[in-house]
Structure formats: structure tokens, C-alpha cells
Amino acid sequence: MASVTYNHVWKKFGDVEVLKDIQLSINDKEFLVLVGPSGCGKSTALRCLAGLEEVTDGEILIGDRVVNDVSPKDRDIAMVFQSYALYPHMTVFDNMAFGLKLRKTPKEEIQKRVTEAAATLGLDRLLQRRPRELSGGQRQRVALGRAIVRNPQVFLFDEPLSNLDAKLRVQTRSEISKLHQRLQTTFIYVTHDQVEAMTMADRIAVMYKGIIQQLDTPQMLYDFPCNLFVAGFIGSPS
Ligand code: ADP
Numbered sequence: 001m002a003s004v005t006y007n008h009v010w011k012k013f014g015d016v017e018v019l020k021d022i023q024l025s026i027n028d029k030e031f032l033v034l035v036g037p038s039g040c041g042k043s044t045a046l047r048c049l050a051g052l053e054e055v056t057d058g059e060i061l062i063g064d065r066v067v068n069d070v071s072p073k074d075r076d077i078a079m080v081f082q083s084y085a086l087y088p089h090m091t092v093f094d095n096m097a098f099g100l101k102l103r104k105t106p107k108e109e110i111q112k113r114v115t116e117a118a119a120t121l122g123l124d125r126l127l128q129r130r131p132r133e134l135s136g137g138q139r140q141r142v143a144l145g146r147a148i149v150r151n152p153q154v155f156l157f158d159e160p161l162s163n164l165d166a167k168l169r170v171q172t173r174s175e176i177s178k179l180h181q182r183l184q185t186t187f188i189y190v191t192h193d194q195v196e197a198m199t200m201a202d203r204i205a206v207m208y209k210g211i212i213q214q215l216d217t218p219q220m221l222y223d224f225p226c227n228l229f230v231a232g233f234i235g236s237p238s
């Protein structure tokens with residue numbers, strides 16, 4: 001079970017309250033999009049779940065396990081960032097294998113998982129290339145591959161398309177949706193782009209100033225926004 005629960009989660013940096021009493025239950029296998037304007041706390045919410053930040057108060061659960069004191073590498077989560085952060089001196093294969101090597105995964109298992117992920121992402125013929133020999137879209141797929149090979153229960157995406165041009169954005173968006181259908185795991189996807197949110201999500205959580213304003217299906221948000229912020233944000237052209 002890879003449901004995710006934020007239970008009255010607060011995060012402060014000094015006196016600044018960035019997350020204010022976040023309550024959010026994400027279902028197993030759900031595609032949840034967390035959307036909101038820049039600076040509202042989306043990345044912080046993901047980083048707390050991944051264990052890259054400590055929460056100031058409250059609990060985060062993965063399944064029924066409280067993970068506040070669990071180290072990031074034991075949380076069974078993989079995160080795809082907006083900058084691809086590939087290792088420039090390593091081949092595509094080694095970029096994808098790196099996390100598994102760190103975890104002392106047997107060599108044959110690494111070979112198998114990287115080969116499978118490469119096939120899924122159409123990277124089979126690029127495994128010996130270096131990042132500089134790839135297009136932006138291919139690099140983004142390597143970053144996805146690095147997450148997939150770990151077989152995580154939960155995938156986190158932090159604005160993964162923001163470095164891509166418009167055409168590639170649309171293409172990668174649909175690849176990520178297909179990936180979700182294929183892997184049948186929980187995806188939490190952060191964006192400030194309401195079109196991305198409306199087209200990809202099972203449910204959308206709209207965040208503003210560190211508070212979840214509304215959590216609902218795209219259709220319900222569109223038809224029944226709970227306040228003016230949500231109405232303006234969802235209704236405005238991107
Ligand atoms: P978003 O991802 O929605 O753009 P962030 O979660 O990155 O927003 O940031 C929310 C707020 O928290 C911003 O005001 C940001 O300046 C602040 N913030 C984020 N990380 C830190 C940090 N490590 N130290 C201090 N303030 C931070």
C-alpha cells in the first residue's frame with residue numbers, strides 16, 4: 001500500500017510559515033497533482049515527504065507507516081526534479097544504474113532493471129551515450145529512468161517539464177501519464193501550470209500561501225471552485 005498522508009503538517013523556516021497545517025490524503029496508485037503559484041510551498045511539501053526537509057510539526061505517513069524519522073533512502077520514494085541533474089561524465093546506462101549501485105544491488109539485477117526501464121522509455125539505443133549527446137527530451141527520459149529502476153512505491157515530480165519547449169512539454173506530459181498507467185504506482189506531481197494539472201490529474205490539490213485550498217477532481221474544481229482564488233487560478237489561461 002502506497003497511500004500518502006499529510007497529517008497536520010507544518011513547516012517553518014525561522015519565523016516564516018511555509019506549510020500551514022497541511023492535511024492531505026493521497027490514495028494508492030493515484031495521480032495527484034499539487035498545483036499553485038510560485039513560492040506557495042509546493043516544493044517544500046514534496047521535500048518533506050522525500051525526507052529532504054524535516055517537518056516542524058505533524059506527521060507524514062507512507063501507507064500506515066509514519067516516516068518522519070525515516071531516512072530519505074529508506075522511504076521508498078523516487079523524485080524527478082525540474083533540472084535533470086544527470087551526471088555529465090557518465091553514460092546513460094551508468095546514470096540510470098548509479099542509485100542501484102549505491103544500494104549495492106547485484107550486477108545482474110542492475111542490468112535487468114536498466115534494460116527494462118530503457119525499453120519502457122525508448123532509450124535502448126542510447127545507453128552508451130553521454131548526456132551532452134542527448135536532446136532535452138531524451139535527457140528528461142533518462143531522469144525518469146533513474147527513478148523507475150528503483151521500483152519506488154511513490155514517484156514525486158517537481159515541475160519536470162519546465163525546462164522543455166512547448167511541443168516537448170505536451171509529448172512528455174503524455175509519456176508521464178502513460179507511465180503512470182503502466183507502473184500502477186502513486187504519482188505526486190507538482191506544477192504551477194493549471195493546464196498540466198487539469199489534463200493529467202486524477203485529483204488536484206490547489207495550494208496558495210502554504211494552505212491547501214481545495215482537493216478535488218479536475219471537473220469538480222472547474223465546476224465548483226471553493227473560493228475566488230481557486231476560481232481565478234483554475235479558470236485563467238496559462
Ligand atoms: P514553490 O515550490 O511552490 O515555488 P517553495 O516550497 O520552493 O515554493 O517555497 C515556499 C517558500 O519557502 C518560499 O517563500 C521560499 O522562499 C521559502 N523557502 C523554501 N526553502 C527554504 C529554505 N531552505 N530556507 C528558507 N526559506 C525557504
Ligand code: MG
Binds near residue numbers: 042043044158
Ligand atoms: Mg518549487
